[in-house]
Amino acid sequence: MSEISKCILCEKDAEKSGVQGKDGYLAECVTCGKYFLGSPGIFEGSYTGMPREKRAMISAYTRELFERGEATPEFGDSDALKEIITEYENKTLDEKLENLIWYIRKKSSQFGDSISWDAGKDYPITYSLSPEGFTKIRDLAMEKDLLDWPARGVGLRLKEEGWKMGTDSVSLKNDKEFKEIIIKAVHNANFSHYNGLYKNLEEEIVFEVTTAKGKKYIIVAHYWDPEKGLISEQVGKYFNRTRKSEIPYIIVTNASGLTQEACEDLEEFNKIFEEKKLLVIFGSNEDEFIKEFLNL
């Protein structure tokens, strides 16, 4: 059973439903996404008594988890959310802009799609306190030529630069999402044989594959923090593993580039062998990885 009542974060209508065996309710709100509030009798007041600006930062957090498909957060005393509130208060203009572009890219299935929005509901996407904050970031994105709003009454459209920026971040910001993409890409690449070893799902996933041309590879999916890129010492850890292996390795990664140093190290390493023993494949979505896999 669910009922409509006021969202404790944004004060608009939310659907609330009980969870069996738990004292609390699950709230679903178009603005805030989803959250579970435990022991509302005790804790609800600690939210409703909070300044609006602080609550808006919790909305930014819950909406973000919701849009990124992460687990629904469970809240108790609002005091425990102090650090999260500060984190969202400190979001930079660039981060706000990037998140808006990410969101519109996520909702677009192809270049040129118009995405409808409602500043009144979507302001948490830009980590803003209010709809005005959303409008400000939207205008900034248009000024920077990332976004187009052709006319009133139609949706927002990513321009070429915005599309590129969004495509990079769609699969790059989240390790779990990245790995799911790789699992699907390996599955759909029509290898004549593949064996998903999933050795350390936390750190990396590993596949043994045979291509249509009969070549064997070990594919290791490794997510790298896009800010840092692929750095030398991290690639180095694969040198030992590859050296001992009869089958060449392929590091499949989201990182948009190898650093110069890592490139040189990799080249040196591959020189030891008749055929390259450690390859790197970059990509940002399932189709790109499949295309690379089919070329092997």
Ligand SMILES: [Zn+2]
């Ligand atoms: Zn809400």
